[in-house]
Amino acid sequence: MAKTETVSLRPRNPGTVHPMASLRGLLCEWLPRQRWFAGKDRPVTDVSLLSMTELYPGCLHLLVRAEHATPPPSLGALPSGDCYQLLLGVRERLSPALRDAFVGIAEEGPLAGLAVYDALHDPRSATLLLERLRRPGTTGPLHFEKDPAVPLPAGLAPRLLDAEQSNTSIVYGDAYILKLFRRIQPGVNPDLEVPLALARQRCARVPAPVAWIRTTQPQDATLGVLQPFLPDAADGWTLALRALASGCDFTAQAYELGRATAEVHLALAMAFPADAHGENGPLAQVMAGRLGPAARCVPALEPYLPGLRAAFETFGACRAGRPVQRIHGDLHLGQVLRAGSGWFVIDFEGEPSRPLAERRSAESPVRDVAGMLRSFDYAARTRWPWRPEWAERCRAAFCAGYAAGSGWDPRAEPGLLRAYETDRAVYEVVYEARHRPDWLPVPMAAIRRLAVP
Numbered sequence: 001m002a003k004t005e006t007v008s009l010r011p012r013n014p015g016t017v018h019p020m021a022s023l024r025g026l027l028c029e030w031l032p033r034q035r036w037f038a039g040k041d042r043p044v045t046d047v048s049l050l051s052m053t054e055l056y057p058g059c060l061h062l063l064v065r066a067e068h069a070t071p072p073p074s075l076g077a078l079p080s081g082d083c084y085q086l087l088l089g090v091r092e093r094l095s096p097a098l099r100d101a102f103v104g105i106a107e108e109g110p111l112a113g114l115a116v117y118d119a120l121h122d123p124r125s126a127t128l129l130l131e132r133l134r135r136p137g138t139t140g141p142l143h144f145e146k147d148p149a150v151p152l153p154a155g156l157a158p159r160l161l162d163a164e165q166s167n168t169s170i171v172y173g174d175a176y177i178l179k180l181f182r183r184i185q186p187g188v189n190p191d192l193e194v195p196l197a198l199a200r201q202r203c204a205r206v207p208a209p210v211a212w213i214r215t216t217q218p219q220d221a222t223l224g225v226l227q228p229f230l231p232d233a234a235d236g237w238t239l240a241l242r243a244l245a246s247g248c249d250f251t252a253q254a255y256e257l258g259r260a261t262a263e264v265h266l267a268l269a270m271a272f273p274a275d276a277h278g279e280n281g282p283l284a285q286v287m288a289g290r291l292g293p294a295a296r297c298v299p300a301l302e303p304y305l306p307g308l309r310a311a312f313e314t315f316g317a318c319r320a321g322r323p324v325q326r327i328h329g330d331l332h333l334g335q336v337l338r339a340g341s342g343w344f345v346i347d348f349e350g351e352p353s354r355p356l357a358e359r360r361s362a363e364s365p366v367r368d369v370a371g372m373l374r375s376f377d378y379a380a381r382t383r384w385p386w387r388p389e390w391a392e393r394c395r396a397a398f399c400a401g402y403a404a405g406s407g408w409d410p411r412a413e414p415g416l417l418r419a420y421e422t423d424r425a426v427y428e429v430v431y432e433a434r435h436r437p438d439w440l441p442v443p444m445a446a447i448r449r450l451a452v453p
């Protein structure tokens, strides 16, 4: 390895300044600009170190905490800081190929004058990560583990996935995809836990994890998951927009998607027995309780609050609907892939802004059904002229497919569906206000519809 290319990041002798001294300022600037950074609406006041592991000379694995100023009350309850996973490389000179990965030139501390970059863009680091997973073991607090029954070939060429993501994924030789979680919460990530459990149920709708990375510092947490890559897959969102643009019918695909969703729900119920009916009343109160903070964040919701509350009151008075169970938790067209003639479901992380414990709890499967119904509405409203009748046909076909697969037709209990759709639309309004304000009219159109009984 050329001496000019990599540098050791170990403090040379005890008492030398810690490498974090060189990184803090750079990260305060760089983190908020990343697509996967969750706290874009609040200034970062500091970045503190939670754990640092040298993966190889010149490459650090970091868990850092981005601290935020106290959020304004209008934004509701938000954490004052979040933990993020970073893989940082340090070189004397950065090659042009790594230009997009540039974090900055360290100005002070032991790395002063060196170029710091996001090492996940570096094929060498990506290759080393796969090598670590091929030969399980530990490096400091990092545990590299794999399913011993699956042989992982050597030498698969890495490429960073170029997708609008909440995390960062690397595809290896079009055979495997490694998703490295960016925002880390303590505990097992449902995106590992659920697909592993579904694989034990022989559910073929979800790619089974073959290897994973976890840490024990500062607490146990899942850091990444390697799964088979579906090479010719297209996601449901892309396919739906394509169908809309070309005037093609999408009801057959929507029906199949309903069936696939029901199949995954049945496998989830087997994998995580819960056997309980959630009471509607307390849940309706929880949903209604989300309205106030949402309206403080997006005042345009204010005029619709009485109608939205009424939707939750009706739901609260209904007989208990579906038994609760583990669900997907953030089901939409971007979370389903069509490969060959079948649908696959990915990304079981749940709604990213909710605490992990909440995302892992049993909930009504109607939440997922409502998520997908909202997604057809989104697709139909992305381009002018809006096509609500297209969405209606897809929504009906999805429900029919779900009924065929599960024996329960979501349309049979409109009060239940309206409450879950309303709860989801309120989440989407806040999500869009924070992340994509241009998209706000899409869920606001649903709010107007759902506020009228």
Ligand SMILES: Nc1ncnc2c1ncn2[C@@H]1O[C@H](COP(=O)(O)OP(=O)(O)O)[C@@H](O)[C@H]1O
Pocket (backbone or CB within 6 Å): 161, 163, 164, 165, 166, 167, 168, 169, 177, 179, 207, 227, 228, 229, 230, 231, 233, 235, 334, 335, 337, 346, 347, 349
């Ligand atoms: N097993 C897979 N096979 C093919 N493509 C995949 C697979 N898993 C994920 N992808 C692609 O990666 C994208 C991001 O994956 P996802 O799990 O949704 O990440 P994130 O949680 O970061 O948004 C998906 O939209 C899809 O295009």
Ligand SMILES: O=P(O)(O)O[C@H]1O[C@H](CO)[C@@H](O[C@H]2O[C@H](CO)[C@@H](O)[C@H](O)[C@H]2O)[C@H](O)[C@H]1O
Pocket (backbone or CB within 6 Å): 165, 166, 237, 330, 332, 333, 334, 347, 350, 351, 352, 371, 374, 375, 376, 378, 379, 428, 431
């Ligand atoms: O895929 P993620 O887990 O990051 O989910 C978040 O981002 C989604 C947008 O990328 C967001 O989904 C909303 O927009 C979609 C179109 O881009 C639409 O299909 C969904 O129905 C709509 O909810 C999702 O809410 C958010 O959690």
